[in-house]
Amino acid sequence: MLSGTETLRCAIALSLMKGINRPAVEHLLHRCGDLTALFGETPESWRKILGITAPLFDAEVRQKALAAADAEMRFIDKEGIMPLFFTDSDYPARLLECPDAPLMLYFKGCGSLNPPRAISIVGTRRATRYGRDFCAALLRDLAESVPDLTIVSGMAYGIDICAHREALKNGLSTIGVLAHGLHTLYPAVHRDTAREALGNGGLLTEYTTGQKFLQEFSSKGKIGCFAYERQNRKTVFRNTHYIYRKLTITIFGKSYYLCTINSRI
Secondary structure (H helix, E strand, O other): OOOOHHHHHHHHHHHHOOOOOHHHHHHHHHHHOOHHHHHOOOHHHHHHHHOOOOHHHOHHHHHHHHHHHHHHHHHHHHHOOEEEEOOOOOOOOOHHHOOOOOOEEEEEEOOOOOOOEEEEOOOOOOOOHHHHHHHHHHHHHHHHHOOOEEEEEOOOOOHHHHHHHHHHHOOOEEEEEEOOOOOOOOOHHHHHHHHHHHOOEEEEEOOOOOOOOOOOOOOOHHHHHOOOOOOEEEEEEEOOOEEEEEEEEEEOOEEEEEEEEEEEO
16 A cells, blocks of 8 residues: 555545546656655646646646545545555556556455456346346355355446345355445445445445446446456357357356357348
8 A cells, every 4th residue: 555645645636637547647657756756746847747738737736636635535544445556566456457447446345356366247237037046056156166256246236236145145255346436335225235245355446435426337347357257158059040159158167058049040
């Protein structure tokens, strides 16, 4: 984790400034040394280092971001939340493979964001009985064969909440990735499951309490895939009029049947 209150304040503020991405921050840090030194530079220095001109570097924008960071730090301290800058050792290493990984993450819970084995399970919000049964059977089987597995999903309706509940039921750690700050939970009916996950996993988000709540997935919904491991296989059967495709997934060496798709030819 970041050391020093002022360093954390600068990290949060930087993540709240629109137009600032990870490559830009890496370049700025390379030239300035650290976050506090970076915020000590003038807007003109920022523009010169990056070779662009933009109002996002202005002192007014910077002060607004710092004020928002102050409010977030009070919430973090009160709620026992772990803030993670992308340079922190506890930041999900798998997520860093994405060039536009969020600068900041906020985590509450006792689980690891760098577990030895993890799978992200997401799906429709209108899960069928078959989908729920398949999810339950899959998690039950995985708990027996991979007891140190962590399940990652989005705490949404349907398959997401089924994956969390079945993971907890079978003693697996589970992490819920949220599209809003940790001051609330959507949907609220999943609050009990979220609370249980704090004891065996946790809740993770890139959003602060002051940012707009997103009911739909954002372009950065990839956070939930920091642990994804899947392989699709197709077995094709042909006759005169139709092609039948048998879809399965292979997880940790074991195949699971999903469904058979037929198409007219």
